[in-house]
Amino acid sequence: xxxxxxxxxxxxxxxxxxxxxxxxxxxxxxxxxxxxxxxxxxxxxxxxxxxxxxxxxxxxxxxxxxxxxxxxxxxxxxxxxxxxxxxxxxxxxxxxxxxxxxxxxxxxxxxxxxxxxxxxxxxxxxxxxxxxxxxxxxxxxxxxxxxxxxxxxxxxxxxxxxxxxxxxxxxxxxxxxxxxxxxxxxxxxxxxxxxxxxxxxxxxxxxxxxxxxxxxxxxxxxxxxxxxxxxxxxxxxxxxxxxxxxxxxxxxxxxxxxxxxxxxxxxxxxxxxxxxxxxxx
Amino acid sequence: xxxxxxxxxxxxxxxxxxxxxxxxxxxxxxxxxxxxxxxxxxxxxxxxxxxxxxxxxxxxxxxxxxxxxxxxxxxxxxxxxxxxxxxxxxxxxxxxxxxxxxxxxxxxxxxxxxxxxxxxxxxxxxxxxxxxxxxxxxxxxxxxxxxxxxxxxxxxxxxxxxxxxxxxxxxxxxxxxxxxxxxxxxxxxxxxxxxxxxxxxxxxxxxxxxxxxxxxxxxxxxxxxxxxxxxxxxxxxxxxxxxxxxxxxxxxxxxxxxxxxxxxxxxxxxxxxxxxxxxxxxxxxxxxxxx
Numbered sequence: 247x248x249x250x251x252x253x254x255x256x257x258x259x260x261x262x263x264x265x266x267x268x269x270x271x272x273x274x275x276x277x278x279x280x281x282x283x284x285x286x287x288x289x290x291x292x293x294x295x296x297x298x299x300x301x302x303x304x305x306x307x308x309x310x311x312x313x314x315x316x317x318x319x320x321x322x323x324x325x326x327x328x329x330x331x332x333x334x335x336x337x338x339x340x341x342x343x344x345x346x347x348x349x350x351x352x353x354x355x356x357x358x359x360x361x362x363x364x365x366x367x368x369x370x371x372x373x374x375x376x377x378x379x380x381x382x383x384x385x386x387x388x389x390x391x392x393x394x395x396x397x398x399x400x401x402x403x404x405x406x407x408x409x410x411x412x413x414x415x416x417x418x419x420x421x422x423x424x425x426x427x428x429x430x431x432x433x434x435x436x437x438x439x440x441x442x443x444x445x446x447x448x449x450x451x452x453x454x455x456x457x458x459x460x461x462x463x464x465x466x467x468x469x470x471x472x473x474x475x476x477x478x479x480x481x482x483x484x485x486x487x488x489x490x491x492x493x494x495x496x497x498x499x500x501x502x503x504x505x506x507x508x509x510x511x512x513x514x515x516x517x518x519x520x521x522x523x524x525x526x527x
Numbered sequence: 528x529x530x531x532x533x534x535x536x537x538x539x540x541x542x543x544x545x546x547x548x549x550x551x552x553x554x555x556x557x558x559x560x561x562x563x564x565x566x567x568x569x570x571x572x573x574x575x576x577x578x579x580x581x582x583x584x585x586x587x588x589x590x591x592x593x594x595x596x597x598x599x600x601x602x603x604x605x606x607x608x609x610x611x612x613x614x615x616x617x618x619x620x621x622x623x624x625x626x627x628x629x630x631x632x633x634x635x636x637x638x639x640x641x642x643x644x645x646x647x648x649x650x651x652x653x654x655x656x657x658x659x660x661x662x663x664x665x666x667x668x669x670x671x672x673x674x675x676x677x678x679x680x681x682x683x684x685x686x687x688x689x690x691x692x693x694x695x696x697x698x699x700x701x702x703x704x705x706x707x708x709x710x711x712x713x714x715x716x717x718x719x720x721x722x723x724x725x726x727x728x729x730x731x732x733x734x735x736x737x738x739x740x741x742x743x744x745x746x747x748x749x750x751x752x753x754x755x756x757x758x759x760x761x762x763x764x765x766x767x768x769x770x771x772x773x774x775x776x777x778x779x780x781x782x783x784x785x786x787x788x789x790x791x792x793x794x795x796x797x798x799x800x801x802x803x804x805x806x807x808x809x810x811x812x813x814x815x816x817x818x
Contacts, residue, residue, distance in 0.1 A: 261625050268621065268631040275634055275692070278649045281660060285652065297658040336549075344546035353536040359547070366550060368805050369558050370753055372774050373798045376564065376781050376791050377557035400549030430538045459642035461756040462774070466782055477644040481760045484648070491652050498648045502641045509640050513633045516640065517700050 279499075286310070286496035293492050306492065313497045318471055322479035323501075325391055329464075329475060330457045332395045337453045338446065341404030346434045348405065349412035350420075366402040372462065379466055393467045394475070398457050404449050411445035412438060448519030451508075455520070458505060476501045565792035571785045582792035592793065594768055595776040598683060602772065603751040605687045610747055611740060614695050618702035619732060632703070635696030643693070643756035650689045651676075651761060676762050679769035686758055686770055690751075698743055705739030706732070745808040749801050773797055 280300075285293060287305040313319050347353075348360055378397050379388070387393040415438060423433050439446070461477040468474050480501055483494045509516050565582055569575030586592045617635065621628060638646065653660045654675035662672035675685045713731050722730070755774040758764060764771035774797065781790030 260623070264620060264623055264625040265627060268625070268627070271617070272631055272634040275638065275696070278653060278692070279637075281653065282649050294658075298660065298663050340546035340549060343542040347539045347543040351535055351539040351542070352532075353539045356539075359543070362555065363550070366554055366558075368802060369554065370749075370798060370801050372753060372755070372777060373561050373794045374554060374557035375777070376787050376794065377560040378553060379781075380560075380787075381553070381557065396549070397553050400546060400553050402550060402554070405546055430542070455640060459644070459756075461642065461644050461759070462778070466778070477642050477756075480648060481644050484651070484760055484763070494648060495652075498645045502645050505640045506637070509633075509637065513629075513636075517632065517636050520639070520697070 282495040282499055285491050286493075286499055288492045290490060290492065293490070309492050309496045310500065312493055313500060316493055317479060317483070317497065318474075319479070319497060319500065321472060322474050322476045325473060326458055326476040329391055329394045329398075330454055333398050333457045334450055334453045336395065336399035337401070337404050338449065340400065341408055341449065342434070342439060342442075342446070344405040345408035345412055346430075346438060348409040350417075351430070363402040363406060367406065375462065375466060378463075382467060388467055389469045389473055391468075391473055391475075394457070394460070394464055397463055397467075398453075398460065404453070407449060408442065408445055411442050415441050444515075444519075447512075447515050451512075451516055451519050454508070455505070561791045561798075562795055564788055565795040567788040567791075569788045571787060575788065578788070582789050583796075585789065586792055586796065591768070591771075591776060595771045595773050596796075598769065598771055599752055599754065599773045601683055602687060602690075602754055603748055605684065606690055606751055607744060607747045609687070609691055610694060610698055611744060613691065614698035614743075615702050615736070615740070617695065617699045618706055619728065621699065622703060622706050632696070632700065635699055637696065638693045639697040641693070644760050646689060646693050647757050647760035650692075654685060676770075677766060679767050682762055682766060682769045686754075686761060689761065690754070690757060693757075694747075698747065701743055702736065702739055705736045709735045741811070742808070745804055749804050752797065752800055752804075 284300050284302065286309055287307065288296075288302045288309075289306055292299070292302055348356065348363075374397075378393075382388050382390075382393040382397075385393075387396070419437055419441075420433050423437055428436065459477060460475075461481065464475045464478045465481075468478060471479075480497060483489070483497060564575075566577055566579060567575040568578045568581070621631060621635075641649075652658075654677070656662060656672065656674060656677055659675070661675065665672050674681045676682045709732065713735070714727055717727050717731060753774055754772050755778070758770045758772050759775060759778075762770040764775050773793065777790050777793045777797070780786045780793060
């Protein structure tokens with residue numbers, strides 16, 4: 247009886263200790279973000295004179311407004327939205343169609359074609375940077391947001407991932423639809439797609455993160471300020487000796503705010519989708 | 528049931544075409560072009576000519592190539608072990624019964640969704656040697672201040688710290704999934720035999736999590752070899768090229784000096800490195816794990 251009580255006591259004690267430990271870890275993890283937030287609300291003078299104070303004397307919310315006048319933040323933001331939304335739409339449509347073919351339809355050379363898809367998965371994106379630059383030059387799409395949409399919309403990964411998911415869905419559901427005379431397209435979009443919602447959400451999230459956060463391709467393809475995406479626009483703020491860190495931090499926090507908002511709204515889909523699909527965001 | 532094979536083939540072609548054409552034009556053909564271009568001296572202006580292995584010979588006697596390759600390898604071999612160690616420990620701890628598990632998991636994962644560009648900007652002022660918070664913390668607890676990203680001796684370590692901050696939650700979640708697939712009966716049996724928590728960790732968790740560890744290690748290595756964004760914005764490759772990486776050198780060769788042939792050769796080398804690790808994963812994933 248005594249041993250049991252001790253065990254229970256130890257167990258409770260461990261639980262409190264673990265919680266305390268993770269509170270400390272969370273503080274460390276959140277520190278750079280909280281610090282950026284504190285800095286973003288300081289006056290120019292406070293940034294220099296009291297760099298270690300956490301709470302600004304009077305929070306300068308106007309810094310966030312100033313971001314939009316110092317750099318064309320609104321333009322960068324809308325360009326990122328444009329590229330991300332179009333890339334997500336094209337990726338979803340094309341990879342859902344292709345995945346259905348690889349999971350359900352039979353034709354000569356299907357396996358060979360699928361091997362090509364698997365082989366493509368092994369190619370790091372940086373390898374195709376130079377040739378894609380040349381292709382975009384010939385298509386007259388350099389310094390155009392479409393160059394970013396086109397180069398990020400066709401990955402083998404989306405097709406591969408959705409195909410794996412489609413294959414786990416029972417085929418019986420579709421067989422009754424065949425008897426009802428439904429064609430391939432209606433079977434796909436009326437039966438398979440609704441069932442594959444979790445996988446489709448995962449691909450949406452991965453594509454969103456990849457395009458919103460992409461830096462190398464926009465850096466190479468885009469030249470003029472009016473076409474820049476957020477990552478490239480922000481990278482220009484990189485610190486010099488006279489950097490106004492309050493404004494830079496405000497801009498940085500604004501740039502990640504849509505993703506953080508989505509994350510708060512659907513953190514389970516984010517975490518499980520990204521981590522369990524084993525792809526780096 | 529009668530299936531019209533010809534119709535099925537036609538539908539398949541129509542359905543696969545949009546993705547396949549895009550993949551061929553922007554991925555498959557460029558891969559081939561990239562490899563072919565690495566045997567030419569094209570620089571955007573001249574008409575390119577085939578120069579055999581000259582680009583690769585040049586790379587192997589180019590001190591900057593070796594420097595960037597060495598930096599990249601240093602980054603990989605500092606980051607990956609820490610990444611695995613810390614995220615495995617965190618996963619084991621967070622897998623216990625405790626308050627706010629989902630909340631803590633979300634907090635640890637949060638940095639992963641931010642771009643490396645914004646992460647670099649968030650950390651840059653913290654590293655400042657005179658007014659940065661990190662040195663303030665060090666001196667407050669009685670340690671000497673560090674030079675962080677401003678000295679070649681400490682710059683790559685600083686980059687590794689930032690990368691760990693960004694990625695640890697992500698790998699923790701992968702380990703968490705691995706841990707949850709270990710049957711709890713093993714732990715129960717060990718408890719009955721009186722095994723301590725440490726022994727359970729060493730003799731049940733470590734062996735049974737090894738497939739995940741191996742997978743995490745390989746994707747972490749492959750991902751780390753491609754480091755570009757973080758170092759470009761945090762340090763711009765400096766000081767004195769101490770954080771200049773392989774992909775940064777590809778970018779510099781191609782788009783600062785417009786030596787497309789040479790840049791392609793460099794990226795082909797990266798491709799080969801990544802391919803080696805992919806093949807290792809493919810071949811060993813069944814053998815290298817302990818069950």
